[in-house]
Amino acid sequence: xxxxxxxxxxxRRRFLAGSTAVAGALAMPRIAGAQAAAVRxxxxxxxxxxxxxxxxxxxxGAVMAIDEVNQAxxxxxxxxxxxxxxxxxxxxxxxxxxxxxEKMNEAGVAAYVGCFQSPVGIAATQAAxxxxxxxxxxxxxxxxLVSRGLTNVFRLKPGFGRCVDDAIATLGELNKAAGxxxxxxxxxxxxxxxxxxxxxxxxxxxxxxGLEAKExxxxxxxxxNFDNVALKIRALRADIVMMSNYQNEYVLLAKTLLQQKVxxxxxxxxxxxxxxxxxxxxxxxxxxFMLDHNHWFNPKSTKAQALKKAVEAKGGLFTxxxxxxxxxxxxxxxxxxxxxxxxKAKLTxxxxxxxxxxxxxxxxxxxxVNGQNQGGQGATLQALKGDIxxxxxxxxxxxxxxxPRPKA
Numbered sequence: 001x002x003x004x005x006x007x008x009x010x011x012r013r014r015f016l017a018g019s020t021a022v023a024g025a026l027a028m029p030r031i032a033g034a035q036a037a038a039v040r041x042x043x044x045x046x047x048x049x050x051x052x053x054x055x056x057x058x059x060x061g062a063v064m065a066i067d068e069v070n071q072a073x074x075x076x077x078x079x080x081x082x083x084x085x086x087x088x089x090x091x092x093x094x095x096x097x098x099x100x101x102e103k104m105n106e107a108g109v110a111a112y113v114g115c116f117q118s119p120v121g122i123a124a125t126q127a128a129x130x131x132x133x134x135x136x137x138x139x140x141x142x143x144x145l146v147s148r149g150l151t152n153v154f155r156l157k158p159g160f161g162r163c164v165d166d167a168i169a170t171l172g173e174l175n176k177a178a179g180x181x182x183x184x185x186x187x188x189x190x191x192x193x194x195x196x197x198x199x200x201x202x203x204x205x206x207x208x209x210g211l212e213a214k215e216x217x218x219x220x221x222x223x224x225n226f227d228n229v230a231l232k233i234r235a236l237r238a239d240i241v242m243m244s245n246y247q248n249e250y251v252l253l254a255k256t257l258l259q260q261k262v263x264x265x266x267x268x269x270x271x272x273x274x275x276x277x278x279x280x281x282x283x284x285x286x287x288x289f290m291l292d293h294n295h296w297f298n299p300k301s302t303k304a305q306a307l308k309k310a311v312e313a314k315g316g317l318f319t320x321x322x323x324x325x326x327x328x329x330x331x332x333x334x335x336x337x338x339x340x341x342x343x344k345a346k347l348t349x350x351x352x353x354x355x356x357x358x359x360x361x362x363x364x365x366x367x368x369v370n371g372q373n374q375g376g377q378g379a380t381l382q383a384l385k386g387d388i389x390x391x392x393x394x395x396x397x398x399x400x401x402x403x404p405r406p407k408a
Contacts, residue, residue, distance in 0.1 A: 036074075036081035039342045041066065041332060042104035043085050043325075044114035044124060049092035050222050051246050054273065054321050055116050058138055059087065061322035062113050064310065065329035075333065077340040083333065090115055094123045101127040109133065110342040113328045116321065118142035118193045125153045134348045136332060138325040139295075141271050142193045146371040153371045154351050156327055156358060157295050160194070160244075160271060163378045164201040167270045167293035170380045170392045171240075172209030174266075174403040181404050182239035182265045184212045188229060188253060190245040191218040198244040198270055214238050223249050226256040234262050243269040250274025254286050265404035266291055271378075277317040280383045287383035289405035291391075295320040296379040297360050299390055299398045304360035327358045331366070362396045 043062045046055035066083045074080040086107055088100035097120040101112065105128075112128055112135040115121040121140035128135045129150045137145055137155040141163070146155050158166075175182050185206055189195030196218065203213040214236045217229055226249075233241060241257065241264050243250060251274045254267065268291040269275055275292035297304040297318070307326065308318040316322070331354065336342060339350035354366045357375075364375035380392035382401055389399035 036079035038082045038084040039075060039078065039336060040084045040086055040104075040107060040109045041329065042088060042100070042107075042109040042112040042114075044088040044090050044097055044100045044104075044112060044120075045116055045325075046092040046120070047087075047089045049090075050248065051092055051116065051273075053278070054139075054247060054319075055090070055092075057316070057319045057321035058114075058116055058325040060311070060314070060316055061325035062138070062329050064307075064322075065326040065333070069329070069333045075336045077337045078342065081342075083329070088114075090117070090120045090124075092117060092120070094120050097121075097124040098127045100124070105131050105133065110336075110344065110347060111136065111332050113138055113325060113332070115140060118145060121145055122148075122193075125150060128152055132344045132348065134332070134335075134344065134351055136328040136351070138328040139321055140194075142197055143372075144193065144197075150371065151352070152348055154331070154354075154368060154373075155371060156331060156363075156366065156373045156376055157324055158376045158378055159372065160198045160201060162376075163271055163293055164198060164205060166378055167268070167380065168202070168205045168209055170293060171211075171266075171268055173392075174401055175209065175211070178403050180210065182211060184214050184236075184238045185240045185242055186214050186233050186236055186238040187216045187242045188233075188245070189216065189218055189243070190221050190249060192221065194271070195244045199242075202242055202244075202270060211240070219245070219249060221246060221249065223252070226253045227260070229253065230256045230260040230262050233257070233264075234260070239265045241267050243267065243272055246273035247276075247279075248274070251279055251283060251286070254279075254290065255283065258286050261408065263407055267405075268292070269294075271295075275381065275383075275388075276319040277388065278319065280386060280388055281317075284383075284386045288385075289402055290383045291380060291401070291403070292382075293378055293380045295324055296362070296381055296388075296390060297323050298362045298396055300396060301360050307360060323360055327361065330358065331356055362393065 045058045074082045090097035116139045118140040125135045141160040143159040187199045189199035272292040280287045334356045335350035339346040367374045391401035
């Protein structure tokens, strides 16, 4: 539900009554003087627009975390205070994301979680910084999010810089183990901050593993047809196609390459927005053998498997947006316990000093440097037999990688 009100002003009472959604049933009715005031968390995601599915998944994970904290007794250090979600829809627009921050600030949020898209997150975190309100990034990949000196911004997951380094190392290992059949790469990416930044980093590092970047091909969002891109890739005779784009374009490009029989040694995405259970289960023939370096849960974690079952019981899919947003809320809850206060300055200090370990992820203990967690890492995944398997790091692997992909 969007909190956008156009040019009309909105009162605090009207905002809370009509534009605020409370996550789940917040346990028992409040008795005056008997229950601590709720701590409001602002959730800003693109739940409408071209990446609405991703935004809805992020909201799902955050709300599930809020429900879990509340059902476990709330924030004990605050007398059992419940967490309360204010739900905002950025609509994939920078200015709307900033507007949501402003409205939620008027409603008294203690912290924000969001915003899936890096450009929206960059602007929203800047707006939140005016009020000293902590903002935990759930999905945004751009390292610009944590490189501007804003002390209110925190990101548990690795950005595209770390992900590119790890993906390049894995691709080099796989190619070398197979006898180095791949020599060249074409990079296809969305034209925004996420795709452009990722592709440029990849192109600069590919020579270090003996691969030539033949061309970088940018596309707009949305893009409805990739026929010309497929023809260009075939003409370039590239061995590997590397992709960095969002859900719809990711899936359409993969389908187009298969339909046009563009045979390559591998399709290897980095932070591929469409590499998820939805894609693999709906398009198993297209997805088979595709590789992606991305955020993923630890398949050996019993808590991760329990959360996965809980999401599926709601009719959802356990995509990375779900557990990254879930972890963002849990990080805030842990910081609230340690701070013993919802005061913004104290909460920010507690977040900065966090050593919390998100056990559902293949991470070590949290350690923030300039707002970026140094303990986070992604995983290299492969679609195999209609499922998604972890193939790297080996400590978390659930299957051996198939490289190069068998020829059609």
